Amino acid sequence: MSDRAGQACALTVLAPIERGRQDLLRTLLQGLPTGAESPLARAPGTHFARWVVVPQLVYQGPPQKRDELDLAYLMFTSNFDGPLEPYLDALCGPMGEAADAIWGCCIGWPGLGDPASAKAYLLRNRLATSLFVAGYPQARLPEVLRALELRERVTRFAIGAQGQGAESLALAWRQEFGGP
Amino acid sequence: MSNVEGKARAITVLSPVRPGWPLWLHGLFFAGTHLTFSLKKLQQLSFIHYARWAIVERRWPGGDRPRGKRQRYRYLLFESNFNGSWDEYIDAFSEVVPTRMRLIWGSSYGFPGPLPVEPFKAYIRKNELPIDHYYSAYPAATTTEVISALEVARAFESFIARSRGLAGADFKRSYEDFLFEVQHHL
Numbered sequence: 193m194s195d196r197a198g199q200a201c202a203l204t205v206l207a208p209i210e211r212g213r214q215d216l217l218r219t220l221l222q223g224l225p226t227g228a229e230s231p232l233a234r235a236p237g238t239h240f241a242r243w244v245v246v247p248q249l250v251y252q253g254p255p256q257k258r259d260e261l262d263l264a265y266l267m268f269t270s271n272f273d274g275p276l277e278p279y280l281d282a283l284c285g286p287m288g289e290a291a292d293a294i295w296g297c298c299i300g301w302p303g304l305g306d307p308a309s310a311k312a313y314l315l316r317n318r319l320a321t322s323l324f325v326a327g328y329p330q331a332r333l334p335e336v337l338r339a340l341e342l343r344e345r346v347t348r349f350a351i352g353a354q355g356q357g358a359e360s361l362a363l364a365w366r367q368e369f370g371g372p
Numbered sequence: 373m374s375n376v377e378g379k380a381r382a383i384t385v386l387s388p389v390r391p392g393w394p395l396w397l398h399g400l401f402f403a404g405t406h407l408t409f410s411l412k413k414l415q416q417l418s419f420i421h422y423a424r425w426a427i428v429e430r431r432w433p434g435g436d437r438p439r440g441k442r443q444r445y446r447y448l449l450f451e452s453n454f455n456g457s458w459d460e461y462i463d464a465f466s467e468v469v470p471t472r473m474r475l476i477w478g479s480s481y482g483f484p485g486p487l488p489v490e491p492f493k494a495y496i497r498k499n500e501l502p503i504d505h506y507y508s509a510y511p512a513a514t515t516t517e518v519i520s521a522l523e524v525a526r527a528f529e530s531f532i533a534r535s536r537g538l539a540g541a542d543f544k545r546s547y548e549d550f551l552f553e554v555q556h557h558l
């Protein structure tokens with residue numbers, strides 16, 4: 193099992209959807225607000241995550257024999273700042289009602305009224321990662337966000353400060369970034 | 373339904389593994405995890421934020437049941453978060469790491485090989501799962517921009533430390549050194 197790359201962690205949860213609730217769940221997921229309003233934004237440390245309804249398995253044709261699921265599945269994958277335990281707490285805490293509504297469509301979801309059982313449910317339905325690749329495995333989310341903002345500020349400053357004399361350059365730098 | 377969030381794109385592929393091949397896959401992924409040189413080429417695909425492979429065993433998870441139904445095959449799951457177009461992504465897999473693609477997806481029924489690329493793309497399309505909700509914490513940034521930003525932040529800290537107390541021409545020289553260091557990352 194290789195759920196880690198540097199400090200980054202991978203989580204995959206595959207939970208069976210209650211019969212007859214697949215369409216409702218799809219509508220719910222597709223209607224969720226996106227970007228900073230996504231419920232996943234409330235789980236600190238989430239870099240990228242997704243929910244995917246797996247309705248059925250694809251048949252490739254002979255020589256493969258047909259293979260069918262008896263229930264549709266909800267797949268959740270997340271790439272987040274490790275370790276796993278506090279992240280599961282976040283999924284079962286700050287995501288609150290959204291998590292309950294989503295996993296509530298799955299068989300046996302205990303509900304966030306019982307966070308310990310909800311965490312145990314996610315762990316029980318977790319899939320081990322075989323190979324995990326991260327483009328910047330050591331960088332935690334706050335560090336990435338700070339760095340992206342800093343890069344923009346430095347770029348803006350560098351463009352604006354072109355051709356400035358030594359004294360005015362130092363003054364402008366202090367005004368923008370503080371320091372010496 | 374969307375596999376796009378700003379510049380970030382998502383792909384999820386689930387394919388049936390031929391009997392006898394799971395052991396091969398486990399060995400391959402073990403080597404991929406523990407022999408860093410085997411990961412290097414994948415990490416050099418500088419448009420991947422995060423990617424994973426996982427094997428779904430024949431007994432799928434069962435919710436609150438001990439186990440789900442026993443399927444006929446194991447399944448190979450691939451998920452990736454990248455930037456650029458879907459076509460460019462598959463093209464890169466096909467052209468830059470064809471051997472690795474053959475070693476991994478060669479275990480799955482119906483895999484036509486990474487080259488030529490069109491049948492490979494058709495195979496991925498056929499086995500790709502539509503995404504119902506996708507989230508990125510920094511949708512405006514590509515992988516390269518994130519890596520560059522981290523380099524700028526590192527150089528910035530170092531510049532702040534060495535320019536402390538400098539003024540006038542000395543500060544300007546130090547600033548220019550900093551700019552020279554980060555110019556390719558801005």
